[in-house]
Amino acid sequence: MHKYRIAHMSCALTLAAALAGLTTAARADAPYPNRPIRLVLPFPAGGGTDNLARIMGPKMLALLGQPVVIDNKPGAAGNIATDNVAKAEADGYTVLMGFNTALTINPALYKNLSFDVQRDLRPVTLLAGAQYILVVNSSVPAKSVKELVALAKAKPGTLNYSSSGPGGPLHLAAELFKSRTGTDIVHVPYKGGGPASVALIGGDVQMMFGSVTAVLPFVREGKLHALASSGLKRLAVAPEIPTLNESGFSGFNVVSWYGLLVPAKTPDTVVARLGAAAQKTVQMPEIREAMSRQGLDVATDTPAQFGALIKEESKTWADLIAKLNIKAE
Numbered sequence: 001m002h003k004y005r006i007a008h009m010s011c012a013l014t015l016a017a018a019l020a021g022l023t024t025a026a027r028a029d030a031p032y033p034n035r036p037i038r039l040v041l042p043f044p045a046g047g048g049t050d051n052l053a054r055i056m057g058p059k060m061l062a063l064l065g066q067p068v069v070i071d072n073k074p075g076a077a078g079n080i081a082t083d084n085v086a087k088a089e090a091d092g093y094t095v096l097m098g099f100n101t102a103l104t105i106n107p108a109l110y111k112n113l114s115f116d117v118q119r120d121l122r123p124v125t126l127l128a129g130a131q132y133i134l135v136v137n138s139s140v141p142a143k144s145v146k147e148l149v150a151l152a153k154a155k156p157g158t159l160n161y162s163s164s165g166p167g168g169p170l171h172l173a174a175e176l177f178k179s180r181t182g183t184d185i186v187h188v189p190y191k192g193g194g195p196a197s198v199a200l201i202g203g204d205v206q207m208m209f210g211s212v213t214a215v216l217p218f219v220r221e222g223k224l225h226a227l228a229s230s231g232l233k234r235l236a237v238a239p240e241i242p243t244l245n246e247s248g249f250s251g252f253n254v255v256s257w258y259g260l261l262v263p264a265k266t267p268d269t270v271v272a273r274l275g276a277a278a279q280k281t282v283q284m285p286e287i288r289e290a291m292s293r294q295g296l297d298v299a300t301d302t303p304a305q306f307g308a309l310i311k312e313e314s315k316t317w318a319d320l321i322a323k324l325n326i327k328a329e
Helices: 003-029 048-064 076-086 100-109 145-154 169-181 193-201 212-220 268-282 285-293 303-324
Strands: 037-041 068-072 094-099 121-137 160-163 186-189 207-211 224-229 255-263
Touching (some): 037 048, 037 076, 048 094, 048 268, 048 285, 076 255, 094 100, 094 121, 100 303, 121 145, 121 193, 121 212, 121 303, 169 207, 193 207, 193 212, 212 224, 268 285
Parallel strands (some): 037 068, 037 094, 160 186
Antiparallel strands (some): 094 255
């Protein structure tokens, strides 16, 4: 081939590469966001969290100017989705809607995880929180937490509680309750919160910590009796139920929460932009109403506060799991 032609081709390739580099650089320097954002969920399509995310998506589009694409990656108790985001490029275009079970319980339950929550992920903001309700079968002669504790201490090992399975939030909430009250109550695990509630209503067990949406209807019908809620503030949907915190167990606070996280090295400006849009979205009346239907309360904070929450909860559950030698099934 002629030397001039070779040289000409070489120059053309060099120019093309340079132009491609300039295009990429221009795209990278463009204000965030300049393309669709992938929101990764650790839950299957059709569930409550999936529905909430799909309601939030269009609202965030209006604020960010880019679509929010829902990517469901269920499985392994949330570890698949968490791992996917932890290993993604730290550019703000891959975001995790994290659940506290996966972020603060799983690291103590599962050995040799391929990610470290506090090292590989960066908190953006909380979105919502959901308390649990301590409920007893209507035949149990205890109308308050104080009376339940007295009953359990009078007859150690005779009361049973149900849960959705070993290592789950309902199990750990009850074990934390036992630890704080010094009671001996037997754990009876079931395969899910639904079967656990059915067992309680049927009298196979005497108590459980249940989600608001799962147990409150049965409380209203008189099939279960609510003794306390698990957060620091009374439930907006059931303000007549006292908290454990005000029932003699100061600081008792077990709440399921959802929040946004991104890969650890995501820039501050991106975290701030994404967090501001998410916080404005969850404050919208229609979003708050959708959350309320799922037993969720809006809960937002700063990245630093969110990070502190993850660190504190992780230690609480790690200590309890180690003490009780709880194993993941």
